[in-house]
Amino acid sequence: MKIAVCLKRVPDTETRIKIGADGRSIDEDGVKFILNPYDEYAVEQALQLKDSAGTGEVTAISLGSSASQETIRTALAMGVDRGILLETDALPLDPVPIGKALAAELGSGDYDLIFFGKVAIDDYSHAVGTIVSELLGIPSVSAVGRLEIADGKGTAEREIEGGVEVVEFSLPAVLTAEKGLNEPRYPALRGIMMAKKKPLEIKPVELEEGGLSVVELSVPPARPAGRIVGEGADAVPALVEALRTEAKVI
Amino acid sequence: MPFHGVDFLGIDSLFNEEELAVRDTVRRWVDDAVMPIIGDRYIAGEFPQELIGQMAELGLFGANLPEKYGCAGLNNVAYGLIMQELERGDSGIRSFASVQGALVMYPIYMFGNEEQKKEWLPKLASGEVVGCFGLTEPDYGSNPAGMITTARETDAGWTLNGTKMWITNGSTAQMAIIWAKTGDLDDPGSIRGFIVPTDAKGFTSKDQKGKISLRASDTSELALEDVCIPRDAVLSESAGIKSPLMCLTQARYGIAWGAVGAAMACYDEALNYAKTRMIFDKPIGSFQLQQLRLADMLTEITKAQLLCVQLGRLKDAGTMRPEQVSLAKRNNVNIATDIAREARRLLGANGILAEYQSMRHMTNLESVYTYEGTHDVHTLILGKAVTGISAFE
């Protein structure tokens, strides 16, 4: 089985984000970047499928700046066989040109399965995986929480409001990984050393501009300080009143 | 909150991408696997055995030894960063890895024959076998050359007699590297290392109870009473007191890095506490006295980090001298003990709780201060190195 996993380099969730001087992008100075956490589930799933099949190849593909090589190497350290960087200086906000560039690469790769994370934690568009499947004309299942592949067919479970949806699909297909799909492995230290020796191909790409542009970024307003309405059982009516009229949550 | 380390001087720029990736991987593992349990295990006074398999899978044991023996084949800077991160969790966790790697795998790698290396190193790397290192005796601590444990050659092999004390992993281990005199008791040149299975007849281990330091670590007394082992159990290239001392140099190297990790944990905790604890309507970090504490901690950590990087580069270049390791072990453990104590004090009453880290590190570091050559002994090693006059004898 040939499996592709698409990866994105994103700011660490713990990073305190500063808005850049242009007001439309983040100041990357001092920001730590990581492999998008949802993509980690995708990598792990691909590796587990390869491990249980005993054969196959897993390719990690990232669209981004040269620094994304590091992100690909994280996946190589986890056990992915080879990497492809589609190199571009800047990523547009619009997921459509991103999907097109990835689909162009993926379409020629003859992959049985293409994994994405369900969302990238930086721009939260939830869209790229699905766009790629449309462009390639193959089925997609998004936010997969459980997966089985057998006899050229797949069964996936997705959590939906109030229940679980079970979906069957044919291969090739695009799947986007939900948190909890598996427990991503730590790269073994030997894997980290070996990652440098694995093939990592760099292909420059030109992206379309797309139809979206960032007008402004702003940080959420500081949360107002809390207020103690009283103590003990006597305070309950006041608390209920405050929750109803001020916070409007009940 | 995940741990982000301390890097005031851009020291990360002195590490390459793999070294940083190794460090960050171990850092994350410590956050996930060690931090949630270590306070309780420390109180319970037990080493978290369930971590052994995970540590092995990551490749933490003997990580600077070659791949052909099942090890990770890392350079010594990456190895040092592993020790730093493990000790950020707990000195007991780092001690386990130090003993397994630097005191058990290293002597087999250095002084063992090819057969012994092939037999033992992969099993030790995979955690299938845990080892311990028996050098110290009840009456021979800082002066191991005086040891009275003996190994006598017989028709069947070797017979060992003696008592070893303060042996990390002693009750957990399936095998022990035991140092013993094969000749006269006044001849330290006759000291050799032996691979001894801990289930051999006459070998007993006893947990040393009542520790107030390094509680999440197994420290045991070993007794060897007519323990018979085969002729080929001797580490064939080991020769004299110099051999165990070479092992100690390896372990001390890791300790120099480890101490920085413990110090970072305490500083990080103190800094966060100083920013959030409100007293007199202000965070305590707004008072000059507490800022002095934090500034001192940061300064000493930064100096210790630089010491480690340079020491590591020397080790990788093959030019590191044992007295340079003494300087780093002595300084870094010393500043770490001070930092842990100051952090504990900054935390006020909370600082005495196991829920916080500083007091655990503070008490742990007293063991680290004492083992692998006490602070005083390293002072004398440096004194000898600069004056050419030994103050030991």
Ligand SMILES: Cc1cc2nc3c(=O)[nH]c(=O)nc-3n(C[C@H](O)[C@H](O)[C@H](O)COP(=O)(O)OP(=O)(O)OC[C@H]3O[C@@H](n4cnc5c(N)ncnc54)[C@H](O)[C@@H]3O)c2cc1C
């Ligand atoms: C938790 C723990 C784990 C350990 N694990 C191991 C292990 O795995 N394997 C192992 O073999 N050993 C181990 N040790 C033993 C450790 O290495 C010894 O405790 C250490 O070498 C000191 O020996 P000692 O305790 O007998 O102290 P002593 O040598 O009796 O020293 C007592 C005091 O005298 C000072 N002193 C000694 N000589 C001089 C001198 N010439 N001049 C000035 N001052 C001097 C010392 O600095 C110290 O302050 C461990 C110890 C501890 C506490």
